[in-house]
Amino acid sequence: MDLIKLANALIPDENVKPLSYYEERYPERSLEKGAEVTRLAPSPTGFMHLGNLYVALANERIAHQSGGVFYLRIEDTDEKRKVEGAVEVIHSSLKYFGVAFDEGADLCGEYGPYYQRQRAEVYHAYAKELIKKGLAYPCFCGEEELEKTREYQTENKLLPGYYGEFAKCRNLTEEEIYENLKAGKPYVIRLKSQGDVEKKHPFRDAVKGEITVTENNQDVVILKSDGIPTYHFAHAIDDHFMRTTLVIRGEEWLSSLPIHIELFNVLGFKLPRYGHNCSIQKIDGDTRRKLSKRKDPEASLTFYREQGYLPEAVRTYMMTLLNSNFEEWLLKFPDKPLDEFKYSIGKMGKSGALFDILKLNDISKNCMAKLSEKEMYEFLKTWADEYGTDEQKTYFKNEEYLLKVLTLCMGIGGKKRRKDFICAKQAVEMIGYFFDASFSPEYSYRFDSEIVKKILGDFKAVYTYADDCSAWFDKMKGVAAENGFATDMKAYKANPENYPGNVSDVAEMLRVATTGLSNTPDLWTIMQILGEERTLARLNKALSFLS
Numbered sequence: 001m002d003l004i005k006l007a008n009a010l011i012p013d014e015n016v017k018p019l020s021y022y023e024e025r026y027p028e029r030s031l032e033k034g035a036e037v038t039r040l041a042p043s044p045t046g047f048m049h050l051g052n053l054y055v056a057l058a059n060e061r062i063a064h065q066s067g068g069v070f071y072l073r074i075e076d077t078d079e080k081r082k083v084e085g086a087v088e089v090i091h092s093s094l095k096y097f098g099v100a101f102d103e104g105a106d107l108c109g110e111y112g113p114y115y116q117r118q119r120a121e122v123y124h125a126y127a128k129e130l131i132k133k134g135l136a137y138p139c140f141c142g143e144e145e146l147e148k149t150r151e152y153q154t155e156n157k158l159l160p161g162y163y164g165e166f167a168k169c170r171n172l173t174e175e176e177i178y179e180n181l182k183a184g185k186p187y188v189i190r191l192k193s194q195g196d197v198e199k200k201h202p203f204r205d206a207v208k209g210e211i212t213v214t215e216n217n218q219d220v221v222i223l224k225s226d227g228i229p230t231y232h233f234a235h236a237i238d239d240h241f242m243r244t245t246l247v248i249r250g251e252e253w254l255s256s257l258p259i260h261i262e263l264f265n266v267l268g269f270k271l272p273r274y275g276h277n278c279s280i281q282k283i284d285g286d287t288r289r290k291l292s293k294r295k296d297p298e299a300s301l302t303f304y305r306e307q308g309y310l311p312e313a314v315r316t317y318m319m320t321l322l323n324s325n326f327e328e329w330l331l332k333f334p335d336k337p338l339d340e341f342k343y344s345i346g347k348m349g350k351s352g353a354l355f356d357i358l359k360l361n362d363i364s365k366n367c368m369a370k371l372s373e374k375e376m377y378e379f380l381k382t383w384a385d386e387y388g389t390d391e392q393k394t395y396f397k398n399e400e401y402l403l404k405v406l407t408l409c410m411g412i413g414g415k416k417r418r419k420d421f422i423c424a425k426q427a428v429e430m431i432g433y434f435f436d437a438s439f440s441p442e443y444s445y446r447f448d449s450e451i452v453k454k455i456l457g458d459f460k461a462v463y464t465y466a467d468d469c470s471a472w473f474d475k476m477k478g479v480a481a482e483n484g485f486a487t488d489m490k491a492y493k494a495n496p497e498n499y500p501g502n503v504s505d506v507a508e509m510l511r512v513a514t515t516g517l518s519n520t521p522d523l524w525t526i527m528q529i530l531g532e533e534r535t536l537a538r539l540n541k542a543l544s545f546l547s
């Protein structure tokens, strides 16, 4: 068969440049020895999975720690999955978590374009080269024929796919090919695989270590009928010409590795190092399963923004999943910037990473507790502007007032920082009782309403805004004593049956009446922040619910 003629008929010379052009256009990068070039190569589906951040962080750390380059490539070869505005979503969601690219889609860079759809020419040039060498061929099989093959393979328990005897178009004669072309039959270009599934080779995966890879024997599609490459083909060409040295990607791609190894081989390119990152899993009842886009809201990166998790907290948590020695480092250096941690590929998990939101919340509480009240104000305000209710947005009108609330609720100035805040949504909800617009309490007391009514009334009668904390406390003790409640805890503990309760029960009644909650920071300070008028109004409101 005249392969040159066939290659020219399928991909005319005017559509491509000589291969040497591309090697010159995308030269080796001049980087220090050991510098890694890594990338994130998402499809623009509009959905950013936690796994995307996970892989992005690993690649980002490795590149930047080694003085290399981390770039963004958009793998938009699948038109069906493409969503408008998806690239903005990729940029904005990763930027939120502090993941910065050095070059790539919508950024500058010498190795672009970084959208695969804009790189058709280079893919065509190499597809043509493979046809010329007899390593690729046109396939005219329609969906129906392929379906029949699939059914036959399933029935006979054979490996699925287009290979060996099932690769019908592999053996078409020259006449048959030209007849099909003349008849205008649509076709794809397939790799003419040289592999043998009986052959296995040792392979060093950067994350998983020594593994065994079986040779590929599938005649995979490299160019689809519209001339758009498949992911397999495009990524091999792009990783070569963007001079990627290390590919850290999800382990779902491990099964495609044989195809990729063969493609790099036939293309004459040096294989980059590959590392397959374990997937993020969660415990679901008695089973452990992959975090699912459909079932788990926390699988989506938008979840963390909607909830208002501090980016630092999510990043820190991700690092605990990514590197097994990170937590130890964090304990030793809780205040060091995360980027000072020495990331190592060798410490990446080899099997599933277990996602645990309670642990994230714990880390998050610690990160939140490190903010100043002013930083917290800004963080909550930014969150509320985007995700808060109209009521919550009004909390930020009086900055001075809110700063007082935050100082109290964060325990600033106290012996120990309070660690009540997990994320912005929960924090803003938690401080809602300081704002009348959001104050709709469900009073729940542990004493009869007659007693509560009496205590609230008595306290109201003696309450003075100007009292300092100890005068205020003395008054509360007085109210307790008048109503038979113990004020001496020792005496109470010795004979609790002699009293209806003690002074802390009285404080709780006042707390519930003032805030609607039985657990809050210091009540005297709360009343100081609310002010006299509002405190009295709250007591009156609580009383009105009791009569």
Ligand code: GLU
Binding pocket: 040, 041, 042, 043, 075, 231, 235, 247, 248, 249, 250, 253
């Ligand atoms: N486009 C692939 C994806 O959406 C990227 C796989 C890779 O990193 O090679 O996950």
